[in-house]
Amino acid sequence: MRRALSLAAHGPAYGPNPRVGCVLLDSDGRTVAEGFHRGAGTPHAEAAALADARSRDIDLRGTTAVVTLEPCAHHGRTGPCADALIEAGIAVVHVAVPDPNPLATGGADRLQAAGIEVTTGLLADEGEDLLRPWLHAIRTGRPYVTLKLATSLDGRVAAADGTSRWITGPQARAHAHTIRAQVDAIAVGSGTALIDDPSLTARTADGGLFEHQPLRVVLGRRTVPDDARLRGPGGPLLHLPERDLDVVLRELGEREVRHVLVEGGPTLATALLAADAVDELHAYIAPVLLGAGATAVGDLGVTTIGEAARFATQDVTRLGDDVLLIARRAGLARASTDQPDAGRTGVDRPVPQQPSSSSTSTNQSHQKEI
CATH class of the missing domain: 3.40.430.10 (Dihydrofolate Reductase, subunit A)
Known part of the structure; x- marks a missing residue:
């Protein structure tokens, strides 16, 4: 998760979208792919990590995704990240901060409904600190x-x-x-x-x-x-x-x-x-x-x-x-x-x-x- 937070910080602090990082791990806990969101209109962190894995022909079935913000469940300029993780065969997802955006929330429920193990709150304080302005704006x-x-x-x-x-x-x-x-x-x-x-x-x-x-x-x-x-x-x-x-x-x-x-x-x-x-x-x-x-x-x-x-x-x-x-x-x-x-x-x-x-x-x- 600390690596995912570090990746997220490379994204722009401005813009309507949050800074998000994602790391994919194999069954031995080794990093196999990673990605972060580069700003509005670009692939979300999960999609970027999945693309990184595909570019190296990595089979992601049974792997673990570590994400700083709950994967989204809505269709915007990109498709739902929760669906992309399900289609890739991800087995476990660890999340730092649940998504408070009513337009995007629900990803964790969708993942669990697909049989994926989901935990939320890993390094939550660090995740909240990274996303402070964005979270404040969405919540208030x-x-x-x-x-x-x-x-x-x-x-x-x-x-x-x-x-x-x-x-x-x-x-x-x-x-x-x-x-x-x-x-x-x-x-x-x-x-x-x-x-x-x-x-x-x-x-x-x-x-x-x-x-x-x-x-x-x-x-x-x-x-x-x-x-x-x-x-x-x-x-x-x-x-x-x-x-x-x-x-x-x-x-x-x-x-x-x-x-x-x-x-x-x-x-x-x-x-x-x-x-x-x-x-x-x-x-x-x-x-x-x-x-x-x-x-x-x-x-x-x-x-x-x-x-x-x-x-x-x-x-x-x-x-x-x-x-x-x-x-x-x-x-x-x-x-x-x-x-x-x-x-x-x-x-x-x-x-x-x-x-x-x-x-x-x-x-x-x-x-x-x-």
């Missing part, structure tokens, strides 16, 4: 939201005169572009689109464009100018004037956006955090002190430390003089009962200050919705 109907912040040590994103290039150094900026090349979409608020005129492209170290360019999303009612860099080379542009974050995230989910990277500005970051809609934080922190200027996040209505929005640190990496801290949602931390529905927070205006009685129950309700 909205994309996995990663919020990127690039700040000074004192949490500023710009100096008092509005200048912000560059707070972080070249290594941090280059790393941020590799992350852009791994997500389905990049989102900014309409205010940031107008003020900063970003291109929101994923660029290589030499200034070229990565092969994959994410969808560029602008949230808010202000129009993107005809001559904006967002209309230049790069991914498609999607302008969503809707202010309700719940509607926005579901719209992206319906467009098969599995992972969205939010790059600003402070208004959108604050709205998402207030709505408990951020799943992961990427905080690029530079050893710079500004003392004044715009902050990365606005007022969240937090009046006491017990109400703080908390995340769990996953990794800390040095990038030149800067540091990247990656943290994931640690659970809802708000602690009282009557905050208005954060899902109605506007995405192109400052978030109003909330009363000190910030609500855990309301935020939990919103999280269930999105």
